[in-house]
Amino acid sequence: xxxxxxxxxxxCYLTQQxxxxxxxxxxxxxxxxxxxxxxxxxxxxxxxxxxxxxxxxDLFELEETD
Numbered sequence: 001x002x003x004x005x006x007x008x009x010x011x012c013y014l015t016q017q018x019x020x021x022x023x024x025x026x027x028x029x030x031x032x033x034x035x036x037x038x039x040x041x042x043x044x045x046x047x048x049x050x051x052x053x054x055x056x057x058d059l060f061e062l063e064e065t066d
Protein backbone atom coordinates (compact mmCIF):
# COMPACT_ATOMS: atom_id res chain seq x y z
CA UNK A 1 0.00 0.00 0.00
CA UNK A 2 1.28 3.43 -0.91
CA UNK A 3 0.36 6.59 0.91
CA UNK A 4 0.69 10.32 0.50
CA UNK A 5 0.82 11.16 4.21
CA UNK A 6 4.16 12.94 4.05
CA UNK A 7 3.23 14.98 0.97
CA UNK A 8 -0.10 16.02 2.47
CA UNK A 9 1.44 16.75 5.88
CA UNK A 10 4.00 19.05 4.25
CA UNK A 11 1.26 20.69 2.16
CA CYS A 12 -0.56 21.51 5.41
CA TYR A 13 2.66 22.91 6.96
CA LEU A 14 2.60 20.34 9.78
CA THR A 15 5.53 18.63 11.43
CA GLN A 16 5.35 14.94 12.22
CA GLN A 17 4.89 15.86 15.89
CA UNK A 18 2.05 18.28 15.17
CA UNK A 19 0.22 15.68 13.09
CA UNK A 20 0.83 13.04 15.75
CA UNK A 21 -0.55 15.33 18.45
CA UNK A 22 -3.63 16.10 16.34
CA UNK A 23 -4.56 12.44 16.00
CA UNK A 24 -3.21 11.35 19.39
CA UNK A 25 -0.40 9.00 18.32
CA UNK A 26 3.36 9.15 18.68
CA UNK A 27 5.65 10.92 16.24
CA UNK A 28 7.23 7.52 15.59
CA UNK A 29 3.87 6.21 14.38
CA UNK A 30 3.66 9.01 11.81
CA UNK A 31 7.24 8.31 10.75
CA UNK A 32 6.48 4.59 10.35
CA UNK A 33 3.38 5.30 8.26
CA UNK A 34 5.27 7.75 6.04
CA UNK A 35 8.07 5.18 5.62
CA UNK A 36 5.55 2.49 4.62
CA UNK A 37 6.64 0.32 7.54
CA UNK A 38 3.23 0.48 9.23
CA UNK A 39 -0.25 0.26 7.73
CA UNK A 40 -2.66 2.21 9.94
CA UNK A 41 -5.99 0.89 11.15
CA UNK A 42 -9.14 2.13 9.47
CA UNK A 43 -9.83 4.51 12.36
CA UNK A 44 -6.31 5.94 12.23
CA UNK A 45 -6.49 6.31 8.44
CA UNK A 46 -9.77 8.20 8.77
CA UNK A 47 -8.30 10.48 11.45
CA UNK A 48 -5.31 11.21 9.22
CA UNK A 49 -7.55 12.00 6.26
CA UNK A 50 -9.81 14.26 8.31
CA UNK A 51 -6.87 16.15 9.83
CA UNK A 52 -5.17 16.57 6.45
CA UNK A 53 -8.50 17.53 4.81
CA UNK A 54 -8.29 14.88 2.10
CA UNK A 55 -10.36 11.80 1.24
CA UNK A 56 -8.96 8.60 2.68
CA UNK A 57 -9.06 7.09 -0.83
CA ASP A 58 -6.76 9.87 -2.03
CA LEU A 59 -4.40 9.43 0.91
CA PHE A 60 -3.93 5.65 0.62
CA GLU A 61 -3.67 3.55 -2.52
CA LEU A 62 -3.35 -0.17 -3.09
CA GLU A 63 -0.45 -1.34 -5.21
CA GLU A 64 -0.55 -4.17 -7.76
CA THR A 65 1.11 -6.54 -5.29
CA ASP A 66 -1.44 -5.90 -2.49
